[in-house]
Amino acid sequence: MTDITVLLPDGSERKLHEGATVSDLALDVGEGLAKAALIGEVNGEEVDLSVVLSDGATVNIVTSDSDKGLETLRHSTAHVLAQAVLEIYPGATFAIGPPIEHGFYYDFAIPDGATLSDETLEDIEEKMKEIIAADQAFIRGEASVQEALEIFVDHPYKCEIIQAADSSEIDAAEVISFYRNGTGFVDLCRGPHVPSTGKLQHFKLMNVAGAYWRGDEKNPMLQRIYGTAWANKKQLKDHLFRLEEAAKRDHRKLANELDLLSFPSELGGGLAVWHPKGSQVRKLMEDYSRERHESGGYKFVYTPHLANAELFHTSGHLDFYSEGMYPPMEMDNGEYYLKPMNCPMHCLIYRAGTKSYRDLPLRLFELGTVYRYERAGTLHGLMRIRGFTQDDAHIFTSEEGLAEEIAGLLEFVVSVLKAFGFEEFSFNLSTRDPEKSVGDDQIWEHATSALEEALNAHGLPFQMKLGDAAFYGPKIDIDVSDAIGRSWQLSTIQLDFNLPERFDLRYIDSSGERKRPVMIHRALMGSIERFFGVLVEHYAGAFPAWLTPIQVAVLPVANGHEEYAKDVLGKLEGEGFRCEFYRADNPLGKRIRDVKTQKIPYVLVVGGDDVSNGSVGVNARGSEVERGVPLTAFIERLRTEVDTRQ
RNA sequence: GCCGGGUUAGCUCAGUUGGCAGAGCACUUCUCUUGUAAAGAAGAUGUCGUCGGUUCGAUUCCGACACCCGGCUCCA
CATH class of the missing domain: 3.10.20.30 (Beta-grasp domain)
Structure with a gap:
């Protein structure tokens, strides 16, 4: 040997x-x-x-220490899921079952168009556990296309995959591989797999959902089962714990508990009403945004919510995006639409007078409310909504001025977002899709390199997204990571060569020549509503002192301290702080609990000692109780905290 | 829009195999007057999502619609 x-x-x-x-x-x-x-x-x-x-x-x-190992584990667990479902539902057929982040899924068609529900998951999970306990070996086999079609003769989706693999040039020569385990189960699969089902201990089926075959809504809808799988018990437990923690931060739940806003069903889907507390936070966000835009050289504008169809013909929205617009309203002199974007109106403002190169860059800013007809099934709290307000600006600049403007914008965006407690940013540069775009190559190239240079000049690493640009120009999207590491796409900086053309926008350059400006669409928060939702989740409802609806709760220990407590309250309100008073009709512990549940950052408890010393007891969110703090010292401390937006 | 699940008091939810519903919290009143996360008592509260159908009778069964949740698709 x-x-x-x-x-x-x-x-x-x-x-x-x-x-x-x-x-x-x-x-x-x-x-x-x-x-x-x-x-x-x-x-x-x-x-x-x-x-x-x-x-x-x-x-x-x-x-399973490595990503690849974990991925294999999840993939193999998906096989066991399919095996279980096929055993429980005779005649069921299966489509695809890949590993995904944190787990896996598998798509099935149950005979007679039957569907699965959450209750059935337990039975399926039990069956999977049996298969795992049996420690069945995964055995690889290989076959020709013809043989494979025979093996999967009862499973049309598998046959479709085999035939697709056969017809694609790359895979034409490849043999078809499959894996068997147990007595009857065989699945078409490239592999590899874990050696046997006994390796798959730590999984949980999560939910069922409909999913179109091959992700195309023209195709039949299959029943998809999602599951999660991990290397060990602790990892699984930790994952489930993280899901629970994320659920606690859910902005829909917190918006309700903290009385921020609501979605009354009579209003219609995807439309919110803002309660006083939510409105307070929103106002502070908007005030801050206005302040920054004002000092950033933006001109404030206002435009209506409705416009004649003619405007959206000119802008192209009716040609390209009419499906996403609310249907028109018939009015005496034609059709009117709710605006889905602010840009056409900002173009009208630009066009209202002759512009000189000296006017550029012209930065028009508006907190503009737009309406988009999102499909009913896609609505999701504040994250996907039908009426929302953009912190929208359109910057008109010369081609020569573009690079500098972009560079300034990047700095501006990051600086504003940082004020809201975001520390990690990532940047994506989307480039032209030649199939779906307008404008000549040279301008695209110039614009794309202007974006790239700006990112490089700031030392910002970025990912290229080839062909991901809007049809009218390349863009930079900015994602932020929140407090629990989730990523949200918030800001966008998009170049547009199309609208200036459609609205025939001009400026006179230094040599007296008429030129076409470049337009930059940009939003920082994007949708104020969605950004608010992200903030609620980021802060878990515990807004920092500058943003929180109520900054201070004042609690007298007993009735006898009420007069002094009101005095404290008056002084704080006189300083412009947002306060609430809780009279001594309930035990102190109970009142403390109430205000803590409302996530009010400062609870001031005042009793006999304080009356004699002119002090307050400070119970600040997340720190130890302090007794005998002079009121003036507290005011100074809160003032600093608010002013510095800590 | 599609698939599945749901909608009962302000909130979280139980319940009725078809006979006009209940808990906890919140709310109101009274008592207690409190030094840091739930004092006690009493009281009020509902078109049981909406509209239609079946039925002597519907919150319960059936249908349509609205809204919500988990996904799919979509997202200028």
């Missing part, structure tokens, strides 16, 4: 008997590794542990 030599990732070599598998190698390295091994990576290719190694191969043993 001859030996072979394989190379490990750390550079070391290992001698094995000829015919040794990846599994044998893992065992040779150590029993622990052999037990943890899920798949191998041989010369960069992911393979089953049962694969026989060849001399000189570079081999990496993949465990």
Whole structure:
């Protein structure tokens, strides 16, 4: 028997008997590794542990510690899900079941168009546990296209995949691979898989949902089951815990609990009314935005909510986006539409007088409320809404001035977002899709490189999104990470060569020539409503002192302290702080609990000591109670906190 | 728009195999007067999402619609 030599990732070599598998190698390295091994990576290719190694191969043993291992684990769990569903529902057929972030899903068609519901998940989960307890081996097989079509003769979706693979040039030569486990289950699969179902212990089925076959709404709708799967019990538990924590931050729940806003059904879907507390926060957000725009050289404008159809013909919205617009209102002299965007009206403002190069860049800003007809099933709290307000600006600049304007904009955007407690940003640069765009190549190239240079000049790393631009110009999108690491796309800076053309916008340059300005659409918060929702989730409802609807709650210990407490209240209100008074009709502990549930940052408790000393007891959110703090000291402290937006 | 689930008091939810509904919290009043996360008592509160149908009778069964939730699709 001859030996072979394989190379490990750390550079070391290992001698094995000829015919040794990846599994044998893992065992040779150590029993622990052999037990943890899920798949191998041989010369960069992911393979089953049962694969026989060849001399000189570079081999990496993949465990669930790595992303690849976890992905395999999830993929294999998806197979077990399919196996369970096919066993429980005779005649059911299955489509695709890939690993996804945190888990996996699998799509099924249940006979006679039957559907699955959440209650059935428990039964399916039980069946999966049986399959896992049986520790069935995943056995790979290979077949020709013809053979594969015979194996999956009862499963039309699988056949469609096989035929698609056969017809695509890349995969034409490839054999069709499949995996068997247990007595009857076989699934079309590229692999690799974990060696046996016993490796798949820590999973949970999450929910069922409809999903179109191949993601196309023209195709039949399948039943999709989502699940999560992890390397160990702790990881699974932690994941479920994180989901619970995220649910606690849900802006729809907090908006209700904190009395910020509501979505009365009589109003219609996707439309909100803002209660006083939510409005207070929103007003502060808007005030801050206005303040920054004012000092940033923007001109404030106002435009109506309605416009004649003619405007949206000129802008092209009726040609391109009419499906997303509310239907027209018939009026005496024609049709009127609710505006889905502010830009056409801002173009009218630009066009209202002859512009000189000296007027550029002209920055028009509006908190403009727009209405978009979002499909009923897509509405989602404040995140997807039908009537919303954009912190919208349109900047008209010369082509030469573009780079500088973009550079300034990037700085502006980041600086404003930082005030709302966001620290991590990521940038995406979307480029032209030649199939779906207007304008000549040179301008696109120039504009795209202006965006790229601006990002580079600020040392901002960015991702290129090829072909992701709007039809009218390239753009930079800015994502922020929130307090629990979720990413939200907020800001956008989009160049537009189309609207200046459609509205025939001009300026006179220094040599007296008429030129076309470039238009930049940009929004920082994007939709104020959505941004508010993101903030609620980011802060978990505990707004910082400058933004919170109520900054201070004043609680007398007993009735006898009420007069002094009112005095404290009056002084705080005199300083412009937003306060609420809680008279001593309930035990102190109860009142403290009430205000804490409302996430009010400062609770001032005043009793006998304070009356004699002119002090307050300060119970600040997230810190220890302080007694005997001079009122003036507290005022100063809150003033600083508010002014610096801590 | 599509698939599945849902809608009962201000909030969170229980309930009725068809006979006009209930808890906790909140609210009102009274008592207690409190030093840091739930004092006690009493009281009031509902077109059981809307409209139609079946029925002697519908909150309950059926249908349509509205709105919400989880996804799919879409997102200028």
